[in-house]
Amino acid sequence: MAKKLFIDPGEMRKSGQIDFSSIPVNQYNKTVQDELENLSKEDLVRIYRDMAIIREFEEMLYAIKTTGEYRHTPYDYPGPAHLSVGQEASVVGQAFLLDKDDLIFGSHRSHGEILAKGLSAIEKMTAQELTQIMEDYLDGTILAAVRRIKDGTTAVKDLAITFLLYGTLAEIFGRQTGFQMGLGGSMHAFFTPFGVYPNNAIVGGSAAIALGSALFKKINQKKGIVISNVGDGSLGCGVVWEALNMASMGQFRELWDGEYQGGLPIIFNFFNNQYGMGGQTAGETMGFDFLARIGAGINPEQMHAERIDGYNPLAVIDAMRNKRQLLEEKRGPVLLDTVTYRFAGHSPSDSSSYRTKEEIEAWQQHDSLVTYGLELVRFGLATEEDLQGIREAIVELVQSVVKLAVDEDISPRMDLPGDPDLIERFMFSEQRVEKMDDRPCEVLISREENPRVQQIQRKLRTKVEAGQSGLRTFQLRDAIFEAILDKFYVDPTLVAYGEDVRDWGGAFAVYRGLTEALPYHRFFNAPISEAAIVSSGVGYVLSGGRAIIELMYCDFLGRAGDEVFNQMAKWQAMSAGELQMPLVLRVSVGSKYGAQHSQDWTALPAHIPGLKVVFPATPYDAKGLMNSALMGTDPVIFFESQRIYDVGEMFRPEVPEGYYEVPIGEPDVKREGTDLTILSIGATLYRALKAADILEERYGVSAEVIDARSLVPFNYEPVLESVAKTGRILLTSDACERASYLKEMAQTVSELAFDDLDAPPVVVGARNWITPAHELEEFFFPQPEWMIDAVDAKIMPLEGHSPKRRVSRNTQIIRKKSGL
């Protein structure tokens, strides 16, 4: 959808061919001597040192995992250790030219990357910067521990190196003095002050997060580049392909304006150690033969793909120098196939049954640490004794760091015995931040000039009677629009993207009017890549921005399962509160379009710790909740229902034009009553009200209707108060009844209001079926009459009522027995 781009049938139907250019494979052929043009002698020796540090660090973990000790320090470490012994040259080479503003996102096998990147950043920082970082980070707790072995006479850089090794190891060992206070662990350790961003235990998980971080750099004009470091095995993952594709979107060049025009500053680097866990990528589980080949399929630049020799640190440095230049020229993205090999197994328990001893030995013949050391000696840049001295110093350093990290007093675990609820504090950040940056907001027109705003001005914002909503009424879709539009004029970092949002205005016209207001880089169409949309949102906000992303239909949530459940939900707590996740994911719950377009899956994100979940049903609540979501710093899944985008406000006197918030987590009594409480989530509110009318008129039963508005967090007090009064509660939503969030609420009410209940809490949800055609939906989604039947059968017999549906105990048991 970009009217600017004319699709010419003549062009499209023309015959011809696609020409590819050749993809370089290991073409670097310089010596250490040659590199003296670019690197100093010290640099060249430091490359050796950094590789040796990583080697010793990983060998140390291997020893601990396999023998229970390292150089006489015993330790039992049951956690993961995906070691990269053998891969040192590739990580050191990559990091060597990078500084703290260049961000890397890695995998389960990223100890080496943390150390290499950290060592490189330390080398480039001033003593003052380093001291500041160490003193500030976790209020100096890590530094205090390190001070036990490094006194005041230690040079700051040496201190920082010890700090880096210790912070990483303490994190791996799950100590409170680790970089993430032990909440991350081996596969998730990172250290943002050195540009080391979250490493991900989900294979390929980092690719789209890194993409989001690159979007952040580009959109907010920040210094530096971003690297996604994943393995060759991750090329089997959909989200990685989504990320490659989305990072290569044509609009960066074709449609984004001015300084925003041009490619993303990102390198998709694949540490190609030839194996997944045991599956060989080239030849067995993939068809690419050369991993670098896939660049050719992504965009005309073939992603500047190249295979480089990850066993030669200089080759990697060289490639990074060139590729970085490309990125600075806005010619990204780049794909690198960095050939490497791990000597150790996937993890220490791996018996390497999938490869031969000969193969491992052959690669050991090429061991980069040895061969690079020999090169240094050959060209007289270091003597064998120098190198030995370096290695010995490293052993001593690693030894002292291990002793420190296993010391229960100096490196304690998080005090869960003393404070069993400690982790609660990290689940949400609960900040209020009006804007993530202070610069002016880039917009195309003023708010007043916006045609949608003008249209809304002609609408009635005041309370309407049921069923009176029309074109002249301020609708729920207007309310969401208004909150979002306003925020675009406040927070310069705010971006919104998703499928078919620009020009179209989103499938349900919520975003109509944003296209006119916002430049491409703040509001754009994403490819149909739900996983990449969500994960890039995660990367965007954890790099410092604020974003609203969307899934056109709730049913597509499965396509973004990992991204919502493991990425969006987890990084605040896994970073021990260092990272914030001001990300709003709009999710639209459908109807009318059958089984794969009509599902209310609120229960799925609500089950996952770390997400806030809301589902407003009125214009007032929608605007207020969106404002709250856009003010907070926590990830919010913002459910909307397509049934009610056009409802007007029926409860408040009016929907204010100005800013106001509805607090997340507070249910709202929409109708007062004394005999029965009905708690509704989402669009069933209106059917619940209808049921309340019927109960009143036909049976003289006065029902109180509460709109949950939020699922997580949720303040039960108003509900309990209501139940204390009525003694009865029915819960309803459009979700299939089995394991819906209503069940969770019903159980909680049973537990907390047990002595107030005159009948069990009864859930009226959709049937546990597929959704039938729209014309038959009344047999699937809860209807007011179902609620009345349930009240009569389970809660309070209604005089003269004869139920139309089977609601008996037996029916229920039989259905459950059959899985229905």
Add this chain to the structure above:
Amino acid sequence: MATPIIMPKQGQTVESCILTVWHKQVGEQVFEGDLLFSYETDKAVFDEESTAEGVLLEILFEEGDEVPVLTTIGLIGEEGEQPPEADAQAFHEADQAEDTHPSEKDAVPKPIADPVEPVLRDGDRVKASPRARRLAAEIGVDYRQASPSGAEGRVVSQDVLALKPQVAPEIVEEQDELHYEEMELSRARKLIGDRMRASFSEVPRVTLNTSFDASELLDLRKKLKADRSEQGLSGVTLNDMVIYAVSRTILNHPELNAHLLGEKTRLFRDVHLGIAVDTERGLMVPTFFDANRKSLRDTSVEIKSMIQQCHDGNINPDYLQGATFTVTNLGPLGIESFSPIINLPQTGILGVNSIAWKLKEQDGEYIPYPAMGLSLTFDHRAVDGAQGARFLKELTGRLETFSLLLCV
């Protein structure tokens, strides 16, 4: 071999009793016939004598414990004998399995009539909502007494609320020293309270007061009192006569010889009269079954014996239920009229009052006569005011011509 001490089963419907007092201590010598322990059901208190001789070796339940009937609660054996290793409960189980354990107290005759369905069987499972249970505990009523209106036959809070007294008793809180002594209410007392409260609050009651010329009753009473024969006629009281007259009259007014059970009333073919008895342990209401089939003499003798058993605390609990109408007599205490409380689900209760001298006009002259008061309280849901009045009218007519009634 030690002899188990068994918690007796008092009547068909009692499933557990509260062990109230051990009269012997472990190690103490026990002779046959010695008072061994006391226990109570929610209707009565009982004493149990030992049927074995020896030493009380062991007690298995403490005072205050609720004990299922036919459970072994202690052991009597020879001096120095060790209590058996095996769980004493085994005795109980063996007993149950063979069902050979004889009822300890067979002194009370079995009820003659088929007992009507009891109001409430102890231990019956009553479905009640948590809210109803909580509310019942708060306001001190027994939710099991409520008639269920909730889904799936559940007693819900409004049903319990219906048992609640309209006027809450004022509670005066003592601040300083204790000028009083507190005693735990006995189970029987609590039950009486619960029932009374339920009846009082749930039932729209009407009380009609009337009196009749008791001259003829008093005359007859005088004659009977003088009877020296062994027929037991000398013990016939005014109350017995009222009861006799009620039993002969009430069948003409079936709505008063009835139970009101939710949607329906159960009209009884025979008359089972509840007789209110004031005992040390509180109010007890034994049932005089088949009153309409008994002679005046039998009426007198049976009632006397039941009253005695109530005072002694050894009445069979089966006799404490199943009444179809109740007569309560406060006459001896000088009460002139009162408003007795209906024993639900019965529909009425007759209060018998004292005799006061009244004047009646006869041929322009005022003649004094002994007037005995009657107070009929009935459940207005089941009985209309006029129906109640008609019953009273027929009753007083019969009492005034009591000798004719005896000839019927």
